[in-house]
Amino acid sequence: MTVTKNRFLKSKSSWVQSFSCHELNVLIVCRGPIRKEAMDVFEELGASYGILLSEKDSVMYPMTLAPELRQIEDDNRVHRVADYMGVSAEERSERIDQIIGIAKAHGYTHIFAGYGFMAEDGEFVRRIEEAGLGFMGPASTVHYQAGAKDTAKVIAREAGVTVTPGIDNISALTLLRKTGGTVEALKKLAASKNLTVDESKGSDPAEYAEALLHTGYENGVGLISLDELQKEAGIQADSMFSENPGYRIRLKYIGGGGGKGQRIISKSEQAAGAVMEVLSESKAVGDSQNRNFLMELNVENTRHNEIQLIGNGQWAISLGGRDCSLQMHEQKLVELSITDELFDLEIQAAKAAGKASIAEQLHKDRLTLQKMESQAESFAEAVGLNSASTFECIVSGNDFYFMEMNTRIQVEHRVTEMVYSLQFTNPDNEQDSFIVESLVEAMALVAAHARRLPKPGRIVRNVAGGEVRLNAMNDALQPHAGGTIQTWSPPVKGEIRDDQGIGMCNPDTGVFIHYYLAGAYDSNIALVVAQGQDRRQNLERLLDILRRMEIRGDELKTNREFHMGILNFCLGLHPMLKPDTRFVVPYLAAVGSLTRELEGLDLQAAFGMLSEQAGRQFGADGLTVLQGKQTLLLRILEAATQNPHVLAGWLVRNRNHSFTLESERIVWHRNPLKVLADLYNIFHLEARESASPVHQIWSHDQEMMNEGLAFYKDLEGLLGLDCEGAWQESLAGDRPSPVFGQLVAQLQADTNPWADQMSDELFAECQAAHHGWQLGSELIALIIKAGYQSGVLDFSMNDRLEPQVPTKFLDAEFQEAALKFLAPPPVASADTIVAVSGGMFYSKETPAAPPYVSVGKHFNVGDPLYIIEVMKMFNKHYAEFAGVITEILVDGADGLVVKKGQPLYRVKPDEEIIIESESEKTARRRQRTTDLMNSILV
Incomplete structure (x- = not known):
């Protein structure tokens, strides 16, 4: 954000000047991305601010000092507290008193709670108001009416709102x-x-x-x-x-x-x-x-839609909606805008493409959105909404039900900021107005000027907006604490990155400062936001931002790759795809199934088999050609097999466009050299001046690929063809382009089919060159074949834009097994139970409850053994086999931080557990690779 101190006072309009917020002095009592964003907004407004700082954000863990502190030069504006909220009701009450005391002692006029901790606590807001302070958010009366889910449903019924x-x-x-x-x-x-x-x-x-x-x-x-x-x-x-x-x-x-x-x-x-x-x-x-x-x-198979609201107690206005259905464990992962303008554009596009059934469904979705917005405004007026809030609904088919109102700003509020701004116009002069693009700024304006603010109009900024939550998670989307961020590339053009200030470099050296993800509060690292002029462009921009993002460190795991996969998956089926709130788990099961197939591949063995085939078919020259491509092929294919999330999305997006499976054979509809270049691109291994050799294609491999692509460009130019252009055009439809396949068929002819364009000698040379450049594509086909074997390419979409999930991925047992391939349990001996993840260990349900296990106790499959708290999520872990506890290695250690793989219990299993040896694993992988390669080399 470009900081322009007090833009209101700089206006030439006295009416606009009157809405200055320079007299605000705000105590920010939240943390995370919203704290840094609020600091930036208040600076732009010319308002003063201070922050709370907890022990966990400062002194409890190494390298976890709140990065926002680099922006605050006056230490008197940093107020240290034990914790932002407290554990018990008593501690919470004490913290409220402490916050109010800090605010009064330092002359703060308002308190801003963002979207964390006590932001929706009616008692907190009431006590602030009773102390004579302002709360930058909905009034306590709004919290008591709309924030409490039970009271909100009563009011909703009275206001004619559809409820669950x-x-x-x-x-x-x-x-x-x-x-x-x-x-x-x-x-x-x-x-x-x-x-x-x-x-x-x-x-x-x-x-x-x-x-x-x-x-x-x-x-x-x-x-x-x-x-x-x-x-x-x-x-x-x-x-x-x-x-x-x-x-x-x-x-x-x-x-x-x-x-x-x-x-x-x-x-x-x-x-x-x-x-x-x-x-x-x-x-x-x-x-x-x-x-x-x-x-x-x-209500099963539902989507999660929400309407953004802003009001001042007299008026309330909706700002479109957000689809937050891509979530897991009730935690949102991807949020996308849904607006009237977006539906209008997508309906017209569907009609133009001849997809009448999709256009009809989009029209129904548009009507649903309009009804939700209308009911949201009615509810907001009924409770006297005087700040930002969100009207949350579940959507089933074309019906929707009000769930709750979140009486605070949402994590995903920037999605709305991408598509709409607010225009406030002087009621006495329609030429006199100002525009607000930040919801935090709008909250500040309401807090400072309340009912003086006229009802704004909503102005379209972009047609689409989206956000992905970059979290500290493993590939199974389980919270992963304990990693250290050591390097992080700066935001690219078009990227909005709310990273809590983690990306702020040392002001003296310009060096990135290492940041330890202790997991004391939640798993979020950053919010990545982008806009587009339609949903497809929006998804593609988010995907490209994540593709180019380089975040590395020690023991660092994030869900960046998951996001890349799911975005490509949606682009592969339809940009307006409507997954429900339960979709992510079966999707993960599919990626886990792909991981299992990839784990069974031995690419070196496959290359050896292909070398033998090349020697038999083309002699020494063929073998030399293939060996020259070894690093060109194996480096990118190793990267692909080690990153199943990105590969899964890429496979789905390219299915039926770049390749198809016909009679168990991979048929190419795009030149495999182009496919190879695309793989280098999606895995961010394309040639770049600033990248080290390990992070880009090697120069001799790039030269070889360029030479091959140049051959096909010259050949197509001679024949008047454009295979790549035809492929690009096919992406708008449902069928692959036949042009490349026709070219290949002609190159395999016994006689020259282009006698008018080239001599027989030149045709023979082209045939030989074609065979040479295509040699090795069998290895690309190998990972594609693994994709088909896994079932990840069996997903489809119906005319209601709903993904159709293969039945096996809905089975709970299959899901559990598949997810273990994404996040394999730590290696242990047959007589030891180890911690599945790092976090805080608990041996019992509650402090007063008995421990789950004790020495001599027998446990059965499915019995709870322990709890690990990671980033405020309590994960209960169950026995995977039956046995007897022989020794407790963490006795009396409730609240102890354990590491992944740390031994917890010694056990005697009821049945002998056989652990696969390395030699057995190698033999299994080679046999699996041989079977797949034989099906490809037939």
Whole structure:
């Protein structure tokens, strides 16, 4: 961002000047990318700011000092706290007092909470307001109405908003069952606890129970136990399952966010455990805390769409939507804009391409978006929205249901900023206006000027916008803490990278500063954002940004390759593809299946087989030609086999365009030399002046490839052909170009088919050259054949733009096995159980619960053994075989940070575990390679 201090005061318009925010002095109490973004925005506005800094962001781990500090020259604007929020309700209350104290002592006018920690905490906002400070976000009244999921659903129904079927008052139902269900019994309980309830609540038992519960919360008095809540959840689950056969039930804490505080159950017996996990993850297990949660029908095969809103308490405006369906464990991975303008453009494109059914579906999706935006604005007006918030929906087919309102700015808000800006116009002079392109800036304007702000118009900036979340994750998308970023290439043209300041180099030396991903808070490293003039261009730009990004370090794992694969996958099926929220797991299973196939390949052995074939078919000259291509072929194919995510996406995008499988043979529709060059490009090994030899094609290999491409260019020029141009044109359709295949068929003819263009001697030379340049394409066909064998190329799309998943990838057992190929468990001996990942080790469900295992205890397959907390996600790990615990190696170590592969338990398995030796592995891989190569060399 180009920083222009106080752009409002620099305006020539007195009306625009009146909206200056230079008097704001904001305490930023969040962390991550939004903190750095807010700092930049406030500087541009000429506003002052300070930040909180936790121990985990400063002194607890090496090389984790908050990188934003490099931007702050005045240390008095950095306020150190133990943690941003605290673990317990008591610590949270103390932290609120501390924040308010810091704000008052240092003259801050407002507090900005971004999208983390207490950003949606109504009590936090209320206490800020009561202290005479401003909160840069929705007012406490909005939080209490719209932020609490149970209250929000009641208001939504009254406003005519479509809501998900289910129960939103489980706590009240628990209290009613406990007391007998009458108002008189509830009043008796209130009297016994010295609680006074507003008598205007009437005679309805459910309403009175809600009022009594909230009075208890306010006075620190608990009225129902966790055990009672768990039992009631089981009773209600029984009823919901019997009334709605075939559905699962989602439990969702009323104050949860970011996918946390949610669990899905498929039978009522799971309710008690799910309640504990939901409340524990939400830090809401205290007796006097509001522990209410929703129990909703889990509408299967849904997409996650959300509408961006901004208001000032008098007006509210929607800013289009975002499709956030590509997610895992309720954590969003890719977010793409959905707007009226985008649908209009894509509908016209589908019609022009003769795809009437797709155009019809896009029209239906457009109508759904329009309804969501209308209902979102109605809901926002009903709650008096006075800042930025998001109206979240699940979409099933052409129906949608309101889930919740996130009363804060979203992680993915920049997606909206890519497509719309806000134009505020002087009501007395329509020529006098200013434009706001930042939602954080819009929040600051509302906080500073509130109802003076006229209702803005939304201005189209770009047709499409998208964001991918670059996270510290392994290939199975499991959080991976402990890596160190040692180098990171700067953003390329068109890339917006919100990286928390990690990319800021040492101001004195210009050297990148190493950053340790401790995983103390979450797995996010950066948000990568780009725009486009249609969805395809948007996806291609994001893909190219990730392709050119070079991020390296020690023990560093990110999901960059996953994003490259999934973006290419979507481009291969359709840019407007509509995966549902469950799609990522079967997709990962497919990539895991591909990984298994690739692991079985021995490229050196395959090259040896091909060399023998070349010697037999073409003699010594043929063998010499092939050996000259050894590094050209093997370097890129080794890179491809070691990166199944990128390869999977590339295969899907090139299927039916560059190649097809016909009678178990790979048929080329694009020159394999062009395919080879494309592989070098997608794996970022193309020739570049700034790259070291290990990170680019070697010069002699580049010269050889250029020579081969020049031969075909000259030949096609002589014949009046353009194979590559025809291939490019075919990408807009569903069928491959026949031009290259026709050229190959003619080059294989017994007699010269081009007697008018060349002599027989020249034709014979062209034939020989063609055979020489195509020699080695069999190895490219090998990895393509592995793709077909894996099933990754069996995905398709229906006319509703929904991906059709091969059945085997939906099987839970297959998924579990396939994901282990993406993230292989650490090597261990047959008598040892080791930590599957690094993180914080726990031996039991809760501090009061007994350990999962003890010395001498027998465990069965599927029994829980331990929990690893990684980046605020609690991952329970289960036994993969049966046996007896003989020794506990981490006894009494709950809360201890362990490393991946660290021994936890010694065990005696019930059955002998056989571990494959290296020689057995080599023999297996060579046999598999031989089988595949034989099918190619027939």
